[in-house]
Amino acid sequence: MASKLTYTYKQRLLLGLPVLVLTACQAPLTWDQQLSIYRAKCVDFGFDPGSVDFAECVQGQDKQALEIAEKERDRQSQAAIARDKQLALQRNQNQLLRDKKKRR
Numbered sequence: 001m002a003s004k005l006t007y008t009y010k011q012r013l014l015l016g017l018p019v020l021v022l023t024a025c026q027a028p029l030t031w032d033q034q035l036s037i038y039r040a041k042c043v044d045f046g047f048d049p050g051s052v053d054f055a056e057c058v059q060g061q062d063k064q065a066l067e068i069a070e071k072e073r074d075r076q077s078q079a080a081i082a083r084d085k086q087l088a089l090q091r092n093q094n095q096l097l098r099d100k101k102k103r104r
Contacts, residue, residue: 038062 029037035058042057043049 034062034065 038058038061039049039054041061042054045057047054047057
């Protein structure tokens with residue numbers, strides 16, 4: 001039973017790896033591409049292109065994307081700070097252990 005589960009895991013890994021590689025190689029969207037996506041969403045929402053409401057919808061889409069990106073940058077920064085603190089604490093603990101061994 002265990003070998004079958006391992007084989008299934010390997011199959012999933014082999015099938016998922018090319019997708020991961022292709023996704024990682026994808027270039028970020030240009031401003032025009034992103035704007036086209038915002039416009040399409042606003043049309044889907046029922047706004048008429050060229051109307052004030054449509055323009056506000058597109059601006060709202062861009063503002064929301066910027067806010068999400070800013071939150072993600074903040075989250076990554078906080079995670080990096082937490083990792084740095086953890087590494088510093090670990091280094092200090094290791095140094096204390098080395099010092100304690102030297103005293104013996």
